[in-house]
Amino acid sequence: MATKNSHDRDNNIVNPKHNPTVAALLSIIPGLGQAYNKRYGKGAALFILFAAFVIAMIDFITTGLQGLVTLGEVPREDDSRVFLSNGILSLIFTAFFLTFYILNIQDAFKDAKRIQLGWKVPNIREGFKNAWDTGFPYLLVGPGLFLLMFVVVFPLLFMVFLAFTNYNLYNAPPRHLLEWVGFENFINLFTINEWRNTFINVLSWTLIWTFVATTLQIALAMFLAILVNDPRVKFKKLIRTVFILPWAVPAFVTIIIFSAIFNDNFGAINLQIIEPLFNTRIPWLQDPFWTRVALILIQVWLGFPFVYALFTGVLQGISSDWYEAADIDGANRWQKFRNITFPHLMFATAPLLIMQYSFNFNNFNIIYLFNQGGPAVRGQTAGGSDILISWIYGLTFENQQFNMAAAISIILGLLVATFAFFQFRRSRSFKEEGTF
Template sequence: MEYVEKDDKQRVKKATLLSIIPGLGQIYNKQIFKGIIFLLIFALFIIEMINFGAGALVGLVTLGSTPGLDHSLFILIEGSLQLLILLLFILFYAINLNDARKVAKLWAEGKKVNTSMKSVLLNVADQGFPYLFTIPAYVAMIFAIVFPVLVTIFIAFTNYDFYHIPPAKLIDWVGFSNFTDVFFLSSYRDTFLAVFGWTLIWTVAATTLQIVIGIFTALVLNQKFIKFKRVFGIIFLLPWAVPAFITIMSFSNMFNDSIGAINTQVIPLIDALIPFVDIGSLPWKTDPFWTKVAIIMIQGWLGFPFIYVLVSGILQSIPEEQYEAARIDGAGLIQRFRHITMPAIFAIAAPIFITQYTGNFNNFSMIYLFNEGGPGSIGAGAGSTDILISWIYKLTTGTSPQYSIASAVTLFISLFVIAISLMVFKKTKAFEMED
């Protein structure tokens, strides 16, 4: 008995060791078909490595050596791609080792093992179904998100800017100098701090405004006695339904200092209607303060319908009996709102509110299409109402592009947004899933 057990252990060990060359372990396990497939994948990887991969990985370290001949950017991209392939191969390798060990164990325990090609294929079709269905999403995501993020990380550590445009010039690794420039060097640091500060103010002010208007409107329209409820409901959806770029560009025209409708029609009307009020015309496009006021108000206009629809749905799901009971207990309007309505709204909508904040943090269209981040300039290519994302856009598209600095700022906002979201998601228990 003991002898047999020792034999089994050896068998498992042998299969695992053999699959150091993928496929051999499987063939030893009498899964010839699977083994050949694994061997083929391994061979393909080796051939790829010799012909392209090894060179690409070396290129990632040197970024080329002959200006005019080596295109540093392409070398960097190819290197990143190779890194991704290498990661995928390591994943395959781990699966291979694990598979050889598991199947050998099955043999040792005397359980049934699929050896024929047909049964292996059937098994793959059955067990592999979930993987088959997620592969398209993963491939699209890896190339449209993961790979660009990887490239951004690399570029943030190079000196890629308008002085170093390949293939005429080489790009080099420069360590953390882009980050020290942005965070510590005075010319960039002052701009960064100013832009970041305004980004935070903008995000909090605009998002809170749209949430407050949205909740308030939902509560007002939720009262029973209102006539033409549907008409109001449709009107209040319009700012969401009409594509935002259209309304932002229209508002941009309306807020024109000299000929815009706000200064020529709306403010005169308000001045005439309300006694003792005399606003006159305001410098919406030429004074940073008034541009900021306008942008925040317009975002309130654009963003409240989404919140209004969401909250209306939640309000209808709160049972009427709860309010009745509270009323009998003597709870007033405000108490009922604080203890029944608010908790119900936040229980469902809190994660969505957070996506509203992170969305406005990166709301490029609102800032750029209204006044192109202007008026004026605060140095390093940024205008007085630019937020981080529109600053990145300007750093990348300006006449003297600063690609590496832009990438460093991109990394900063990504980490910032992820950190904030993670903190909130942890609190709302989004991670606590059943297995």
């Protein structure tokens, strides 16, 4: 007994009879734990909210989860897409319920622990004021979070679930019922020759496209920004305005104009430049190699103004004292660029530059608007200039291979997320301190 009293004194326990474990166990029925803690208003509100949710949603959730397993039972009457949607909504509602249910238990346990240590239970008015003060940020964030769940999470989950079904042109509901096929779509993607060859070719071009186009636009922007920032250059404002113009014009307008300029038969590139100089015409739209070259050139033109604006702002913020100290030490231009200019540029803009790579990895507009992913390639379900995102578009809206498109989308999402995660982690601008 003496040992227990000594332990209570060490932990400053004022009310040892009030047991947090009992409060948590009572909260298995929401609100009872709060009532045990003498927070009757809070307990009544929680009990009413949970009871109302269960009464209103129990039938929908149980039916939805059952339909998620079966995906329908009667062809032409049951639409598997509806069953899948209702099942996903049931999962979201269940996740919400379990989250708040666990928070209810934790709340009762923590309040009981505080009461045990001598905390005075506030009255209803004080409790409401404290809840308002602590919960106000969540009240503002709540509607956006709720909307995000149904605008982003729901479609994403729907796509993920489709990847494990046999939903395609020849097995489309409501005429047919969908079936769960496990990882069959992913296995087919890597074992069937047509799918495997197309996937490897498209993924290879996507990686080349992302790296080459983005790196060139960054390099061009850096070169021009450093050149224009030189004190000897006059009319800086005019030059910077001209360089920003490609960014000011809507991208889709520029792409459509370039698709005409690069046309094999009447495009200005062939008629005014290539043919007079080399007495030949380049098949920009008919040969996959030249289509890819044109796409990279167009993306460099479209992408460099934004990066140029970033670099220009950073360069103007670099103190001239750094360069003066380098001159005193006898550093040449290359050494000043490598040890002062380049580190400053990368440190300040690294996250945005990483986003440029991620954006181009999924840059659907330029691929589709320039040549619709063409030209066609024999033995492939994708065009010669298709990247993963445009291939997915074609599989979905043109070939109606929804299951394969969903499987490729999952792989695409994992690739982008993995690349962005590791690059952001390596970025010095995301660390608390950075040294040059």
